[in-house]
Every structure is written in structure tokens, then in C-alpha cells.
Amino acid sequence: MxxxxxxxxxxxxxxxxxxxxxxxxIFTSANFELRFECEEAxxxxxxxxxxxxxxxxxxxxxxCFFKVMKHDAVFAISRKYSTELMMQKGxxxxxxxxxxxxxLDFSSGDAIFSEL
Numbered sequence: 662m663x664x665x666x667x668x669x670x671x672x673x674x675x676x677x678x679x680x681x682x683x684x685x686x687i688f689t690s691a692n693f694e695l696r697f698e699c700e701e702a703x704x705x706x707x708x709x710x711x712x713x714x715x716x717x718x719x720x721x722x723x724x725c726f727f728k729v730m731k732h733d734a735v736f737a738i739s740r741k742y743s744t745e746l747m748m749q750k751g752x753x754x755x756x757x758x759x760x761x762x763x764x765l766d767f768s769s770g771d772a773i774f775s776e777l
Contacts, residue, residue, distance in 0.1 A: 663687065663758040667699045669768040675699045679737070679755060679762070687751045688729055688737040696768050706736070707760045715752050717745075727752060 667677045674692040677699045681687055693699045706713065713736060716728045724741040725748040742748040 663754055663762045665703045665759075665762055665764045667696060667703075667764065667766045667768050669696075675768055677703060677764075679759060681751070681754055682758070686740055687755060688727075688739040690737045691735060696766070699768075700764065702736070703764055707762070710756065710759055715755075717748065729755075 662682055664680050665677050666680050667675060669675055670692065672692070674694060675696050675698070676692055677690045678686045679688050690699070690702065693702065712731060714730045716730055718726055718728070720726070720741065724743065725745050726741050727739045727748060728735050729737040729739075739748070739751060742751065
């Protein structure tokens with residue numbers, strides 16, 4: 662099962678990643694000013710994943726990635742994948758496991774486990 666990991670950027674803004682069961686980041690969210698905004702965004706995503714779309718892209722060098730969109734807003738951007746099949750596996754893992762994923766908070770330096 663995947664996990665949502667909240668952390669703080671050097672700019673003092675917060676972000677979260679959805680990390681695969683193997684420990685690899687699948688996507689990284691947009692920035693948030695406050696930590697609780699990350700938690701709210703995660704809960705909204707978990708509760709209504711069917712409202713989000715996955716737009717697929719290819720870089721000039723042939724790497725594949727996707728953007729997680731809600732309406733016209735970018736919610737998150739995936740890591741770069743070497744093949745379209747690997748990218749699809751990342752999307753499938755999100756769809757299958759995100760609704761039941763736990764939240765880890767590393768924004769303060771200590772891991773805080775949350776079952777919101």
C-alpha cells in the first residue's frame with residue numbers, strides 16, 4: 662500500500678508526496694503555505710479520487726510523466742518514468758491504494774503517523 666508523506670520545502674512551504682509501497686515517490690503535490698492544508702488536500706483526494714484526472718505527457722528526451730488534475734488545476738506532478746507501462750503502473754497504484762493510504766508527517770523533522 663502507498664503512503665502520503667508530508668514534508669517542508671526549503672522555502673518553508675509544505676508539500677506531500679504519494680510514495681509507493683516500495684518507497685519510490687509517485688507524485689509530488691503543489692506547495693501549501695500551512696501544514697493542515699496538505700492534510701485537507703490529501704483527505705479530499707482520498708475521498709473523491711474519481712473527480713481527479715491523470716493527464717499523460719512525454720518529455721523531449723522520451724521520459725513519461727503525468728499531472729494529477731482537478732478541473733483545470735494541477736494537483737500534483739509525477740516523477741519521470743522510463744516507459745509508458747511504468748507510468749501506468751504508477752497511476753494504477755494511486756487509484757488502487759490512495760483511498761486507504763496512511764499519512765506520515767516529516768515536516769517537523771520527526772515522523773508523525775496519522776490515520777485521519
